[in-house]
Amino acid sequence: MSEEKKKNELLFFALRNSKLKIGAAIVFLFVLFAIFGPSFAKYPLNEFVAGGPNPPSADYYMGTTAYGQDVFAQFVHGLGSTFIVGLVGGGIATLLGMLVGFFGGYKGGWVDELLNGVTNIILVIPTFALLLIMVAYLKLRGILLESIFIGLTCWPWAARAIRAQTFSLVSREFVDLAKLSGMGTLKIIFREIAPNMMSYLFMTFILQFGGAILNAATLDFVGLGPTQGASLGLMMNWATIGSALLLGYWWWFVPPGLAITAIVGALYIMNVGLDEVFNPKLREM
Amino acid sequence: MKRYFLRKLLIYLLTFFIAVTIDWMIPRFMPGDPVLNMLAKAGSVHAEAQEVMYGYLTTAFGLDLPIWQQYLNFWNALFHGDLGVSVLQFPRPVVDVIKSAIPFDLLLLIPAIVLSWIAGNKFGAFAARSKRMDNTLLPVGYILTATPYMWLGILLGWVFAIILKIIPISGAFSYALKPALTWTFVLSVLEHWILPFASLFIVMFGGWAIGMRNMIIYELEADYAHYLEALGAPKRLIRRYAYNNALLPQLSGLALKLGVIVAGAMATEIVFSYPGIGYLILMAIQNSDYFLLQGCFLFIIIGVLLANFIIDIVFILIDPRTRLGMQGGAS
Numbered sequence: 001m002s003e004e005k006k007k008n009e010l011l012f013f014a015l016r017n018s019k020l021k022i023g024a025a026i027v028f029l030f031v032l033f034a035i036f037g038p039s040f041a042k043y044p045l046n047e048f049v050a051g052g053p054n055p056p057s058a059d060y061y062m063g064t065t066a067y068g069q070d071v072f073a074q075f076v077h078g079l080g081s082t083f084i085v086g087l088v089g090g091g092i093a094t095l096l097g098m099l100v101g102f103f104g105g106y107k108g109g110w111v112d113e114l115l116n117g118v119t120n121i122i123l124v125i126p127t128f129a130l131l132l133i134m135v136a137y138l139k140l141r142g143i144l145l146e147s148i149f150i151g152l153t154c155w156p157w158a159a160r161a162i163r164a165q166t167f168s169l170v171s172r173e174f175v176d177l178a179k180l181s182g183m184g185t186l187k188i189i190f191r192e193i194a195p196n197m198m199s200y201l202f203m204t205f206i207l208q209f210g211g212a213i214l215n216a217a218t219l220d221f222v223g224l225g226p227t228q229g230a231s232l233g234l235m236m237n238w239a240t241i242g243s244a245l246l247l248g249y250w251w252w253f254v255p256p257g258l259a260i261t262a263i264v265g266a267l268y269i270m271n272v273g274l275d276e277v278f279n280p281k282l283r284e285m
Numbered sequence: 286m287k288r289y290f291l292r293k294l295l296i297y298l299l300t301f302f303i304a305v306t307i308d309w310m311i312p313r314f315m316p317g318d319p320v321l322n323m324l325a326k327a328g329s330v331h332a333e334a335q336e337v338m339y340g341y342l343t344t345a346f347g348l349d350l351p352i353w354q355q356y357l358n359f360w361n362a363l364f365h366g367d368l369g370v371s372v373l374q375f376p377r378p379v380v381d382v383i384k385s386a387i388p389f390d391l392l393l394l395i396p397a398i399v400l401s402w403i404a405g406n407k408f409g410a411f412a413a414r415s416k417r418m419d420n421t422l423l424p425v426g427y428i429l430t431a432t433p434y435m436w437l438g439i440l441l442g443w444v445f446a447i448i449l450k451i452i453p454i455s456g457a458f459s460y461a462l463k464p465a466l467t468w469t470f471v472l473s474v475l476e477h478w479i480l481p482f483a484s485l486f487i488v489m490f491g492g493w494a495i496g497m498r499n500m501i502i503y504e505l506e507a508d509y510a511h512y513l514e515a516l517g518a519p520k521r522l523i524r525r526y527a528y529n530n531a532l533l534p535q536l537s538g539l540a541l542k543l544g545v546i547v548a549g550a551m552a553t554e555i556v557f558s559y560p561g562i563g564y565l566i567l568m569a570i571q572n573s574d575y576f577l578l579q580g581c582f583l584f585i586i587i588g589v590l591l592a593n594f595i596i597d598i599v600f601i602l603i604d605p606r607t608r609l610g611m612q613g614g615a616s
Contacts, residue, residue: 004417031575100407113292113296116296117296117299117300120296120593121299121300121303121304122299123541123544138455156541157541159542160537160541164534164537176391210431211545214431214433215545215548216551217433217436218433218434218435218548218551218552221433221435221552221555222551222552222555222567222569222570223570223571224570233433236435236436236439239439240439240555240556242436245439245442245443245447245454248443248447250443253436253439253443254440257432257433257435257436257437257439258436259427259429259438259442260431260432260433260434261430261433261436263431265424265428265430265431265432266428267431268427268431268495269424269427269431272423272427272499275499
C-alpha cells in the first residue's frame with residue numbers, strides 16, 4: 001500500500017469514528033471557550049465587583065463568589081491555565097519518559113538497572129516534598145512554572161509504561177532480525193520499536209496531558225498552586241476556604257470540577273477513538 | 286533468584302536513602318527559621334523569654350550543630366524512631382501524632398485500593414469486546430477516571446450532607462464521641478468513612494476498568510488468542526487466558542499509581558477533614574510545622590516502598606517471564 005493511500009485510509013476511519021469525533025469536539029469547544037471566553041467576561045478577573053455571593057444571572061453569568069468576585073471571569077481564565085498545564089506538563093513528561101523508557105527497555109542490563117533505579121526513586125519521592133521547597137523559595141509562582149515542575153516529576157509514569165512495552169517488543173523476531181542485520185541502537189529504537197508502539201506513545205501523551213491537568217488541580221486545591229491569576233483547581237480551593245459547600249453556593253464549586261472532568265474525559269475518549277483508527281485490528285467489533 | 290532479590294533490595298535501600306536525604310532537607314533548607322516560625326505562632330511571649338526559648342529549642346532540635354553532624358544525628362534518631370517534636374501539637378512527638386493518623390489512612394486506603402482494583406478489573410474484562418457495553422458503559426468509566434478526587438468528594442458531600450442531610454461530612458467520627466469499642470462509635474466511624482471511601486473507590490474503579498478493557502483488547506488480538514480460536518477453543522477459555530495476561534500490567538499499574546493515589550487521598554481527606562496523614566500534611570503546611578511535614582513524608586515514602594516491594598514479589602510469583610527477563614535472559 002502506498003503512503004498516500006494509507007493516509008487517506010486513516011483519514012477515512014478517523015472521520016467515521018464517533019468516539020474520536022465526540023472527544024475532539026468537546027476538547028475543541030473548551031479550547032475555543034478558553035481563547036475567546038475572556039473577551040466576553042463583563043468583569044475583571046478576581047476583582048470584588050459584587051457585594052457578596054450571587055447566584056447565576058444575566059448580569060453575572062456564573063454567579064459570584066462569597067467575596068463578590070465574578071465566577072465567569074475566573075472560569076474562563078482557569079480554562080486557559082488548564083490547557084497550558086496539560087500541554088507543557090504532559091509534553092515534558094512524555095518526552096522524558098520516552099528517552100528513559102526506550103533506552104532502559106532496549107538496552108537492558110546495567111543501563112536499565114540505572115535508569116529504572118532513577119525512575120523508581122523519583123516515582124516514590126512524594127512530589128509535594130520537592131514542590132514545598134520550591135514554594136517556599138518562590139513567593140510568586142506562575143502557571144508555566146507549575147507545568148514545568150509537573151512535567152519534571154511525572155515522567156517516571158510514562159517511562160515505566162514505555163519501558164515495559166519496549167521489553168515486550170525487544171524479544172520479538174523483527175527486532176532480532178534488525179540486530180542480526182547490524183542496525184545501530186538508535187536506528188532500531190526509532191525504526192523498529194517506536195513505530196510499532198506509535199499508538200501507545202500517543203496514548204501515553206494523552207494520558208500525561210490529562211494527568212498533568214489532574215495533578216495541577218490537586219496541587220492548586222491543596223494551596224500549592226500559582227499565586228497569581230486563576231486556575232480551576234484554585235477555584236475549588238477558594239470555594240472550600242469560603243465554605244461554599246456548607247453554604248450551598250453550587251455555582252462556585254461545580255463548574256471548575258465539571259470542566260476538568262469533561263476535558264480530561266473527552267481526551268481519554270478521543271484517545272480510544274484514535275487507537276481504533278491507528279490499529280486496524282480494533283476497528284471491527 | 287537470590288541474586289535478583291539482593292539486587293532489588295539494594296535498589297530499594299538506595300531509594301530509601303535518597304528519599305530520606307531529601308526529606309531531611311525539608312526543614313533545614315527552608316528559608317526562614319523553623320524555630321522562629323514556631324515562636325511566632327506561640328504568640329506574645331515576653332521578649333527575654335523568647336530569646337531563652339529560642340536558644341533552648343535550637344539546641345533541642347540540634348540546629349546549632351554543623352550540618353554533617355545534623356545529618357548523621359538525623360539517621361541515628363531515625364533508627365531510634367525519633368522524628369522530633371511537632372510544632373503544631375507541641376510538645377507531642379511527631380511519631381505520636383503520625384501514629385494516631387495512620388489507622389485512619391489504612392482504614393480508608395486499603396479497602397479503596399484493593400476493592401476498586403478487583404472490581405475495576407472484573408468490570409473492564411466484562412465490558413471489553415461487547416459492543417453495547419463498550420459504547421454505553423465505557424465512556425462512563427473514562428469520565429470517572431477523569432474526575433478530580435476532591436471534586437467528587439465535594440459533590441458527594443454536597444448531595445448527601447447538605448441537600449439530603451443523611452451523612453455527616455467532617456472528621457472520622459462524631460465530635461461528641463470518644464473512641465471506644467461500642468456500636469455507636471463503630472457506626473459513627475462507618476458513617477464518616479463511607480463518603481471519602483466512595484470518592485476514592487469510584488475514581489479508581491473507572492481507571493482500573495479502562496486499563497483492563499484496553500489490555501484485554503490487545504491480548505485478544507495476540508497470536509496465541511487467534512491460534513486458540515483457530516483450534517476451536519471456547520471463547521470463555523480464550524478470554525480467561527487474556528484476562529490472566531492482562532492482570533500483570535494492571536498489577537504494575539497499581540505500583541505506578543500509588544503516588545497518584547496518595548495525592549488523591551490527601552485531597553479527599555482535606556475535603557472531609559478526615560484525620561489521616563493527608564490532612565496532617567495540610568495542617569503542617571499551613572502552620573509551618575516542618576518536623577511534622579518531614580515525618581509525614583517519611584511515612585508515605587516507607588508505605589509506598591513497602592507496597593512496591595510487595596507488588597514486586599507478587600509479580601515474580603505469578604509471572605515466570607519477569608524472572609527470566611530480570612536475570613538477563615532477554616538480552
